Amino acid sequence: MMRQALRALVSASVLSAGLLLTATLPLHAAQKAARPAGHPPGVAIASAHALATDAGMEMIRAGGNAFDAAVAVSATLAVVEPISSGIGGGGFFLLHDAKSGKDVFVDARETAVAASTPAAYLDDKGELNRDRATNGPWSAGIPGLPAALVHVSGKYGRLPLKTTLAPAIRIAREGFEVYPRLERGYGSRREVMERYRGTREVFLADGSPLKAGEILKQPDLARTLELLADKGFDGFYHGEVAAKLLAAVKEEGGQWRADELAGYRVKEREPLHFQYRDWTVTTAPPPSSGGVALAEMLQMLSGWDLSKLDQAHRTHLITEAMRRAFRDRTIYLGDPDFVKMPLARLTSVDYAAGLRATIHPEKATPSDLLPGQPAPLEDDETTHFSIIDAAGNRVSTTQTVNLLYGSGMVAPGTGVLLNNEMDDFALRPGTPNAFGVMGFAANAPAAGKRMLSSMTPSFIESKDKLAVIGAPGGSRIITEVLLGILGYDAGLGAQEVAALPRIHHQWMPDVISAEKGTLDAQTVTALEAMGHKVNAGENTWGNLQTVSWDKRSNVLEAGTDPRNPVGKGAVEGR
Template structure:
């Protein structure tokens, strides 16, 4: 059963359900990330005596170099941390913020329509980056090694280069035509003006200089001084609105995670401005009375899709930056509210989304090309982190001399009431553009703790992140390990468009026909989605398992033997 848990009850649950966990860690460490070179960077730091939080900084920075399509120093993210010695969890919010000069209608043309090119391509599309500030914050508050040591692997990779893999090549094909607008940007990521061959080496010496300034000067090395000047001047020269004051004023936020319980497991997951934790909690609460394991495939998918539909409707209605929007968290996570939603659900028939109409004065939106890693050290410290620049390669623009790709997270705001963003998510006033505001996200880094096992799970995938993590959690609770979670066939419903979308081959023809008989529209996608990474700890044996999504071959998952 899911419920909002106050601080006293959280302590009692921890004492009763996981007391044994705090006594002894797993004696080894495990990392799963979307690039084997980033996983190696984290293992290098663990080998040097760093803890999970040190390793998380190294992995994050390395991903910023070798996976620029998905994250970077010009982006942001959420780092969900669990410190075993105190049994304390916190979400470090390094989400980007809107520049001070941003306005609600900044992406509308003269006819009042959204100019999608301005919203996603080039300098005007970027929010103020939060990732470097989060790295410094985590290193200084939770780590044990100097920042210069944690960033050393990433600096090496930027200077010496990394080989192009299939994911890099596929996604730069998607964005190359935009990147070619800025020759200095294309020179880094499209050497010779061509999409590089798999195995070709990409070097980014300007990014190495930027990272070295951060390593030597801490926060000031990025948010003030020469690096900040180059970033701001480059963005302004290309039509953007960043200022040095925006950089000086950026602050990391620490937020209390969303905590719920389901069938004897405690979930610790992302809080707003992520919509993921609340949505996952709602979906689990809605389906809690039902025997999912005993259902037919069609009935199970139908029930979960109906829960997804209702949670995404509420996501649109109520969620945004908690520093700007009054979010009714207690109501959304209450048993009574879920029971009310459950009364609108029929097991024999799909509920059209139009019958769950949202008040257009309150609707909100979201984000995607993204990355995730899961990490645990030998003391039981945990990091589940999801990082992003939004679309592949962000805005496809790097201010000259920085090597930093600007994000295009401003598209995660609602540029116009009711207008879908790049991922089909609609938005209204709760997620409207305001100076200093953090845009809503679906990133859902999650930790699940039971009496005998702990899971660390998350994935990229834009609006589908939430449902992928939901399916992974259910698979873990069903008794399966990370190889199973990351490989599961995926299906998704997000309220609008009113359809169940599935990966090709995820459901058989009979199940699809049964769902259509219930009134669902089922859309089979040719492309897979997500890139999930999971770590699991067996408390009794101390065994660790780590797995990366087989959909992309570039991932790296290791169990690290420590001296």
């Protein structure tokens, strides 16, 4: 029942939004049930741009593995999606090494500099200076993505960086076709971006703003990527590029130090693991909030058979679980190197059972009745890609510069567009950030600290199926991944999961957000009768990318979000 209802919603939502499944893939004919296959029959990659997916496949054909493909996809997205990510930003790489069976979480989140104290972001009235928090050098943390490319390539890949970065370097130098989302995003950020000399040199090179169909060339970025390929970590964090980054930040009034840039390091962390029904979920630990929130939501929802509920009650329970998880996100989570968090308790089945008991099956819980201070406890502006290779290695990566075009500031001579991730800190406790998410002391900035993130790269695996999943979307990343996992659990395929219509609740503000066409009038009326506030007419959001392997039929599938016409999923045998 739930599977049929979800498939009907997928069809209705896609048609009502005028969207096309641009990355529909030819699949093998269904096979009779058999023993699960030992290895995937080939390679599957899904990313937000066709050039990035092609770059990943190029590495596979060159003899590389999923990790080499990930470096190529990541770097290429950094070139063709400046609106969403770049080497001036950061990200999380969730890796599974098939040979050792080990899962590892590579944390390449940006870090705060010493000058970025909370006081630096307040105006003369003591209010948050939103412009400083989201635009220009003060909004930028030390980038982590270049270090991640070097780390993943050197420790897990087979191919040299000069090979894996070659597609990105080529595309940066020769250019790519501007697509409508880049043009629209530039229009919305134009006033900010044109403040900065380096940004004007890249995005106004011909004297006029980006237009869809034009070719965007980034020769300075190509040079920076060449230095990274040639010198590794030192090619970005020392020497020529580092000097230009530091000079650019100083020129615009910011305060970075050379030792802060040179001292950046990625960190390998143990992923979170938990069970949801027949699935083992492997996901992001702090400084991502996504994995903890997923564990809370899914373990709360495991107490109900969602397939037997009508849409109103299913939506009610899902959003009540979202509400409680986001409340805990706000209060408890931060950088694990700075904050002691009760992770064992927050992710336990007992804690989820306690939260579940507070959910009334017929009534909404007003968010202001959930306390906004810690209770006693014992303890479109991002991009994502997913990869499985023929050896069973897998990668789930989410990377970002935060808001559209990050800080808006390109460091002259580098092509590097800096992030504006400082807004993800609780710069003024209790004041929402650009995504409407609040934070408190656990997520306050400090020198070297990593800001809390919603990025939720994940693996899910049952006896018969494996999926790699993740999405962009600010605070809505977490709920996109949640709905995708529920879709897989209901029996949907990868493309159906990527196309699923979306709902969201994040504790504050106290409202259910839904894409237009997701909730019918009868469902909205029923939810409002329960006490929910509902906005059922929102524009589409997110850009989910997922790949799956059906072990019984030995079929790979790649699913790319139909909301994104330049995305591409690809499956190839080996």
